[in-house]
Amino acid sequence: MRPTTKDLAKAAGVSLATVDRVLNGRSGVRKETVQAVNAAIERIGYERNISAANLARGRRYRLEFLLPRTGDQFLHALVERIEEAGSAFAPDHTEVRHRRVLSDDPHQIAALLAGIGPEDVDGIAIMAPGTPQVRDATLRLMERGVKVVQFVSGQPGARQFDFVGVDNKAAGATAGRLMGKFCAGGPGRILVIADTMNARDNVERRQGFDAVLTRDYPGLEALPSLETHGDPDRTHRIVGNFFANYRDIVGVYVLSSETRIALQAIAGTGQLARQQAIAHERTAFNEQMLRDGMLDAIIAQNPGHLVRSAIRVLRSRCDGREPLASQEEIRIEILIRENLGHRAV
CATH class of the missing domain: 1.10.260.40 (lambda repressor-like DNA-binding domains)
Known part of the structure; x- marks a missing residue:
């Protein structure tokens, strides 16, 4: 007993x-x-018995996802999964909501976090750049009694914060291994594209990618990261310039989670079908590119698992319990046309 x-x-x-x-x-x-x-x-x-105790006290969990204002298909997939989870967790006395309110300005994010307290919410999952301003504001938020999870963009193993997402260095290293194999070790150059290199996840993916290429495929040279800033006109212009200036490009790596603008720009040059191409995240656009042979591989993380894991971690912290680490580990998935199958959630 x-x-x-x-x-x-x-x-x-x-x-x-x-x-x-x-x-x-x-x-x-x-x-x-x-x-x-x-x-x-x-x-x-x-x-x-946490469930019985919460029922007796009428306890409810008030959880919120703070997301970027701007984003494309990957962000939309996350929003869909958050709304889906809100319905799924409601019978467990859990209120799940989201706001798309974060800009690229770390001072704006810090000011927003400064206005949040335990009277408003029990836990927050925040998808924001890991700048010093955001880090300090997050620490102060936790000191006020609000539980926090770094969501998708963050640093695994950081002592102060829980993080839900893949190990981005490992994800970038995976892309490097695939690119090296696809290109048979070179010779040639690799075009690397990101929306911004101010995001920790993009920086870590680039570090992992470079580490594998430099060590194991010296015949391949990764070009400096091309930043699109989500601007289609800018992206088309600078992609065209890169292909005009470097005639020996043999591969394309889109390392940011939002890929559509970059891939459309490359396709517009007529070069994409001639390159070995790797991108991140399973979106409708990337799936179609993979089926059409315009992408060779997608490195993905399951958005449904991301959202559910963040909710479970926040609930555990609200209850004063350690999250179950094995359950919350987000796997790196490698998709090719032959194993794409049905869309995962």
Whole structure:
């Protein structure tokens, strides 16, 4: 039989009411009493039934995803999965909402976070650049009692924050390995395109990509990162210039999560079908490019898993529990035309 709260009260030498106050983090309990109850929990192996406790208290989880204002198909896929999760988690007393309010300005993001407190929300998943301003504002938000998850864009293993997403260095290294194999080791140059190199995930993908190419495929040279800033006219112009200036381009790597503008620009030059091409994220556009033979591989992370994992991590933190690491690990998926199958969620 699992130990009950009565067993816990007896083991700690306190009343049931005191046990309830300690378990729910209420004030009015001496430090020594809290220590006695926690010691008894360890001693008798007491495990709290979180669901029953939340039901008894009428506890609800108020969770919010803070997303960029601008984005394309990958961001839209995330929004769809968030709305889907909102319905799925509602019976578990979990309110899930989202706002597309973040600009590229770290000061704007910091100001927004400064206006959020535990009276507004219990936990936030934030998809933002990992700048010092955003990091400091996030730490202050956590100090005010709001749980935080870095969502998609972040740093695995950072001590202060939970992170939900793939290991982006490993994802970039995977792209480097595939590109090296596809191009048979060279010789030639690789065109590398990103929406911005101010985003940590893009920087880490580039680092992983370069590490593999430099070490294992010295015949291939990755060109400096071309930044599109999400501007179609700029992208078409600079892509055309790169192909005009470098006649020995043999591969294209689009390392950002939003790929449509870059791939359309390359296709407009007539060069895409002649190149080995790798991109990130499973979107409707990328799927079609893969089926049409314009892309050779997609390196993806499942948006449904991303959203559900962020919710589970935030709920665990709200309950004072450690998340189950094995359940929340986001896998790097490699898609080619032959294994594309049906769209994953």
